[in-house]
Amino acid sequence: MFEHEHPLTLKDLWSKQQQHEEESEEDEEENDDDLIAKQDFRSLCILCEEEINWFHRYYYTCCQCDYSFHQFCVELPERWEDICHAHTLYFLQQRGEWWCDICYRKHKPHHSRYHCSQCDFNVDVNCVVKEMLKNTMHHPSHIHPLVCMTKQILSKCDACGEEHKGTFYRCTMCPHSFIHKDCAFLPKKLQIQHTTNNFYSHIHPLTLEYSFPDADQSSKNFPRCRVCLQYFYNENLWIYKCEKCRYYTHLNCATSRNESFMSILTSPGTYT
Template identity: 50%
Template sequence: MTEQKMDHPSHPHQLLRCFGRMISPCNACGDEHSGTFYQCTTCSWFKIHLDCALLPTKLLIQKYTNESFSHPHLLNLACSFPHIERKSKFYPRCRVCEVAFNSYKWHYRCDRCWYYIHVKCATSRSEAFMSVLMHAGLGKTNKNFKDEDHPNLIKCPFPDESCNLLKNLFINRGELNLKTQIDGAIFNHQDPLVLFDTKASLLNVSVSLHDPMRKVELLCDGCVRPIMDLPFYKCYQDHCGFVLHEWCTKLPSEIQNHHDHPEHPLVLLPKVPTKSFGMFLCKLCWLYSNGFAYGCVKCGYYIDINCAFIPDVITHDAHPDHLLRRFKGSIDISERYCKACNFEVEEDHLGFHCPTCDFYMHTECALLLPSTMRHKYDKHPLILRYDPAENHDGEYFCEICEDELNPRYWFYHCSTCDSSMHTSCAPLILQCEQSTYSEDLDDPRPFFKFINVKFGGTHYVRDHPHPVTYVQGLEADGRCIVCNKPLQFNAIFKCSECHFVCHFRCVRVSSPVPAICAT
């Protein structure tokens, strides 16, 4: 039998049962209900529906949802969510429907994690929990495609840094038929390239596989991805750092009818001929690269070799069981905010989206952020997370740049050490003191801004007698001697013999070896 009066912790005054059935908004959940209500006799505006009045103070949501979505810990009923608290938690959204919270509405929360959920979603009292099919929530979705219809479907994220589209497309999956030596001239390199296919072949040369834990960096000159496994090709000159993945030697010489530039064929270019030092801005991901490119010299159109093979559809663990289709940002959609970084997929950018859900991603976020990352600051693999970590109720701080981290957006996390890193900071291996996420406000990308650039090497520039090195600028490097603008976070040339330092865009290209240096 329903009590006529009720003392409820959500309100300081006693509540009285309203006689008769009524239709009214509920102050607890915010929805309109029909049925029995309790009303405060002092505050006439305060009414809560019977179902909300009887909500359990503690709840394990698997019992209510058939594991359509779940959380391992007991949730506690909270009758308010003050603005100052929501601000400190980066304005969290419901983990099921992804709708924001109201300061005065009830919700369930986990005291051990950053897990918050509307009462109606937690209890499945209505069809609200089915909104996982309409929003980019973290609940389970029903599979909307057949595997046999997509035999070559790319599944993202890739398992580690060494994997990319090219490895999926061009690696010889059968018995490897590799040449022990290939002509470097076809890749605009003057010396032959030698195959390294066994660990024994590495013993007598000064080259080691890419290993973040030992601060060893070995990047392919083609795709600029780490070389972490055998086989690969390297220039036979021991002092030369020119290396290629095995699959990067199998790239087609040209691409016909590319989806973004169908007017002319795109030709494989080991170095973009019209750009200084081969550095160019990719027309699809809008990231700088000095690796191989596919380009149309006539139109001045260049894209990096990874972007050249972006597929029509992929799947991603952040939105499992639904196909994500490639789209151009110019399609008529009012909001195209990437679920990884919360930045808009702009009109001239490519992205992936789920046609049946409110889910959008930059192609770069989908393809450049692997599921695991190794870093010298943590002895365990770091896992890519799409939501706050379980059993972590404190604040989040990046171990690299030491800035506060918003766990609503993707980040890397070690649950063993309880450490976290921005996705843009995690790949930094040799320059860990550089922050590229929160401080570089001109380019707030969710990944290392020079992820497609291979630094290092010896170069020569006009009007300077010494060789210079290609690096990323630090705060200590000061200002460019040409334009007097700060060098931090930018690609720069730096001389180890004097104080010469400038942006790569400010320098003038010289002949390979100036006469003054030819000694």
């Protein structure tokens, strides 16, 4: 499989978040900036030339070359199915120049490829990985990888509880993990803009939570959403919250742009 002249180190972009959640509340504010920076991580994979971001979770680095690689690019399978008719493609490292039969890009010697000897069909790593990137994602809300549905549909989102039309991610192992892409890519931290209205102004970033159980609501004396003033009726829906101030909002209320006074949240460090 993929070979590199120097040792590679596997990095976990979620490790900072897991450590952050285990630390005491006294240290929470000090670590917010570190956590946000981790979630805003962007780098280019040298193998497929596509972005590495927080939702890919794992990536490899080479300290000597300052290169980054998707984990699945480094660990690509020896064989690949369903690209060249009913044939199996095998991973090769070509010594001479060659062309990808999907994107028609010319490749230099030693660039890796998948090859079908029966059809003399070549596919570069970039085209193979694009299939993986657009179809599968890791998400902290769920224990299994989520798969992108190939067709756009009209359906109810299990994250916000509202009906959406467009692209959804689902879990093939669980019946109740059906998330619209707009909700799937919401940032973990949001900051209320201080320039809006003093009633909504808030000094702490709000954290995205993937449920609000009845037991937690009861312990907080059943709070209402600070935007629409309604209760949280479905404990399985995602919310934004600040535990320190008992400040809670529905997912749609936090991100709505339908009314100017509801445009109160933005990623920390940026204001609109």
